[in-house]
Amino acid sequence: MALVTMKRLSVLAPAERRRPVLRRLARLGCAELERAAPQLFADTGGALRPQEENTGAAEIRARLTAAHSALAAAAPQKTPFFGARMTMTERQLFDSASLEAANRAAAQIEALVRQSEEASASISRIEARIASLRPWIPLDLPLNYTGSEHTEFWIGVLPVSCDLEALRSALAEQAPASQLDLVGSDREQHYMTLLVHKGEAPAASALVRASGFTAVPFRDVSRTAGEEISSLEAEEAAARRIRETAAQSIASFAPERQKIAAAIDAYTQEALRDSLLSGFGRTERTVYLTGWIPADAAGAVEQVLREEGCAYELREPAEGEDPPTAYRDNRFVEPFAAVTEMYGTPTYGSIIDPNPLMSFFYFIFFGFIMADAMYGLLMFFGCWFYLKKKRPAGTMKRMLTLFMYCGISTFAVGALTGGWFGDLASAVSGGAFTIPAIWFEPLTDPMKMLAFSLALGALQIIIGMGLSAWRSIRQGQLLDAVFDVGSWYVLFLGIGLFALGLPVGGWLMGIGLLMLLLTGGRKNKGLGKIIGGLGKIYNITGFLSDLLSYSRVMALGLSGAVVGQVVNKIATMATGIPGVILFVAVFLFGHIFNLAIGLLGAYVHTSRLQYIEFFGRFFEDGGHPFKPLENNTKFVEIVKED
Structure with a gap:
């Protein structure tokens, strides 16, 4: 076993073939591509320039992900613990008809989610309104009533600590043409009404405000609290029906769940390619990309680049360059590399594969x-x-x-x-039956175990x-x-x-x-x-x-x-x-x-x-692991074409 020899890859690809090139390299899974260094653009005298690549894949993925989450909430799916990911070929994953169908379903789910959210907001608003009206149910008057030609009628609250009898006595002395009534109380405040002759309103106002009275205006409520609550409850019931209908409609898209999930994976790959392409050097008609490939993968990579009409160069690492480190291990050894990677990565050119x-x-x-x-x-x-x-x-x-x-x-x-x-x-047989050790028993011969x-x-x-x-x-x-x-x-x-x-x-x-x-x-x-x-x-x-x-x-x-x-x-x-x-x-x-x-x-x-x-x-630390461009999917396992 040995560490892999790497080759420096430089490619000048036709601009119109840039995405197929990345897709085919990802299929090979043996090329690590890198963002262009800012110095590159200066060294080329501006011939190469950065250019943002944005197909909207990231935004589409976000919309699909939100739709998938909404569908999971509306129609939960029992996934077996040992359930495997669905399998697809790359052609099926990027099939335009399937992606369009997934986008249509996501758009409809998005509209239904908005409808459900608006209904939920209405329900919350109505519930808060009902809660504010409920203490006034005993009051058999329209809540916007403010008095008559000669009187004023106030609705408000007093702190629960207020001595109502003392306040009534003070009103009787200073504003005898007034009446303070208790509508109800809770742990925080008293709900009060005050009827007073207009001539004594200033004195009564001064007294109750000194006791902490706060007016509660209901200018837009021309009915009693009970009548208004009944109307609001009907509105709430209608909003709940709208929300339930929206949830049922969202759940009806359950057959599209896998299609949406696959589309999320497809657009994830496209978003990654957007990010990569945004970091490459560009001219009007070409894209310049660089990276590293294992030497033994050169033939496959060269074939892809030739078929895509690219100009390319493969060379040995130059002095000062820092190639990634990759292992060439057999099937037994390969999983143990995860233990090594938790410790560190051997520097490229290390003599020994650990x-x-x-x-x-x-x-x-x-x-x-x-x-x-x-x-x-x-x-x-x-x-x-x-x-x-x-x-x-x-x-x-x-x-x-x-x-x-x-x-x-x-x-x-x-x-x-x-x-x-x-x-x-x-233990079960009471010592009548034992399974003897082929070699020795550590508990009876610990020194042999230690040795x-x-x-x-x-x-x-x-x-x-x-x-x-x-x-x-x-x-x-x-x-x-x-x-x-x-x-x-x-x-x-x-x-x-x-x-x-x-x-x-x-x-x-x-x-x-x-x-x-x-x-x-x-x-x-x-x-x-x-x-x-x-x-x-x-x-x-x-x-x-x-x-x-x-x-x-x-x-x-x-x-x-x-x-x-x-x-x-x-x-x-x-x-x-x-x-x-x-x-x-x-x-x-x-x-x-x-x-x-x-x-x-x-x-x-x-x-x-x-x-x-x-x-x-013997370990020579300081390297960085080889991370090739691959199709990294969450919901779909990509299989090769038959």
């Missing part, structure tokens, strides 16, 4: 952390079924495929170590160092490979042989230490040469720390097994019908919980081992 070896160790470590055959089967078949039925794309597809593969290692390790829903068989974890960790560390040496050799730094890695290899080999009781091990340990001491500071000057060597030797503590990190594989594996056994023990504590109920409830909840926690722990800690203990030795 994915192949990382995927092997990830696969093994994940299995030993989960370490239950039945969990492995659930992982494998659950992910396999979802991938088959739902057919997800992108990162979701890669992660599910990764977990599916890790289900295989989890099953294998579970069978080797005797994990079948923990010790379920023994294996550390041995596997040591192997990964040594391989990581070897990759670092290989990178140095490929970069022409042979001495760095020999002294910075070879010295440690000699030391580690000596430690291993010494542990086996072979005398040569001591000699090799001494040679390794001497090599580190004499060469560790070779790039420094003066005293730094000796101090640098001592620093290198001190780094052995770092190796020990890194090695001990792999003990987490044993710890997490044992913790999952212990939780499984505890769940089984609790589930089998009772007998009879209550025992069956307890068993089912505890078994399902406990093992689902243990599986979920185990998956989280295995994913996080296995990733950590790769990022820190493995990638830290």
